[in-house]
Amino acid sequence: MTANREIDSILQRAADGGRITPEEALLLYTDAPFHALGEAADTIRRRRFPDGVVTYLIDRNINYTNVCVTACKFCAFFRAPKHKDGWAHPMEEILRRCGEAIDLGATQVMLQGGHHPEFGVAYYESLFAGVKEAYPQLMIHSIGPSEILHMAKVDGVSIEEAILRIKAAGLDSIAGAGAEMLPQRPRKAIAPLKESGERWIEVMTIAHRNGLSSTATMMMGTGETHAERIEHIRMIRDCQDLAVANGYQDSAVETSHQVGGFRAFIPWTYQPENNHLKGRTQATTMEYLRFIAVSRLFFDNIAHLQASWLTTGKDVGQLALHLGVDDLGSIMLEENVISSAGARHRSNLHELIWMIRTADRIPAWRDTLYNHLQVHRTEADDPTDDRVVSHFSSIAMPGRKTLPLVDAK
Ligand code: SF4
16 A cells, blocks of 8 residues: 555556556656555566566577668667678678577577668568578567668568568567657657657557567667656557457467567667767666556556566666566577667576576576477576577677676576
8 A cells, every 4th residue: 555545546456457547657657656566567467477487588689780871869789871880791691690599599580780771671581581491490580660661661662561571581570679769759859760659650550460469669768758658658558459459460479378469568778878869868777667567557458578687787677577577588699789889788598597586486488479488497497508698799899709697507
């Protein structure tokens, strides 16, 4: 119980599985006592996942190019066309990295890159088809709505045609990338050349209608207001409502666990280095944790909530497990985009499992669609491969192949 009856009643309704309005979410975000907020959010997690399992994934983020025409102000990764440091990897290099990732247990690759002025739909078709042909067991969870809009524009085709073609070529799931902030004011301030938040939602709706599911993300900390953060999740929830109401469903996803197009929501925090925003604003740890809890209370229609240990740190990631989170995301064997902007947190397989277990949860290795591949009920069930470390290869840390890590064994 809190000292405020209105807050108590909203928390109780949300914890009981009822829907809260954006206005109520904003009130909880700004005014609810932290412990009551976290307890209500964790009640929802326990009801959704009564087995106490918290999942993780092994994947590799492989960048095909850093050339981009969109020049987002928060981005430290891209280079403008014709810049001397611009590059695009040939297919052989991408396949080599996929092969390395599989050797380390990856079940997923996230192919990520800039909006290259010459990369239309055919480029992505050959990229996805090439990976699937060489490694049919790898799930391709890649690109985001802004890449889809860009490739459709380059080729002068519809969004739907672009989606159908890249899906047929092998894309299994759309990453929720490029959402950053969906409301117009903060989006224009940090990514003036990017398509609008409404267009991001439109692409996701078309993908969901065509049986391609996705995740949804949010980057917080670039000067947006609390109300704009809530508006961001309102737009995503409405998009999911539409998918559920119309029966849009990815046939590969287990329907007893998830209906609709978005499988998970993943908020993360803006990183301040080497970009034009120069870290003038940043989300605090408490802002992030409170938002995690509010997201769990607000998204009555999205199954999973993921913590971003990469941007907030492992302690904060572990704390988020008590605020409604049921997934710690990936051991990113390679990550360059956020790391280029200053994300320094690193981990390994043993440590991620240890973080989950010492939060009194049961760790489970999952695939892209949240199917459990292995549940580590006791330490005897734990994997033994010491090579599975994050950023074992990263251009964000020249000259360093492996990093000092906490020995969590
Ligand atoms: S965030 Fe993506 S679209 Fe924006 S500049 Fe960086 S690579 Fe380009």
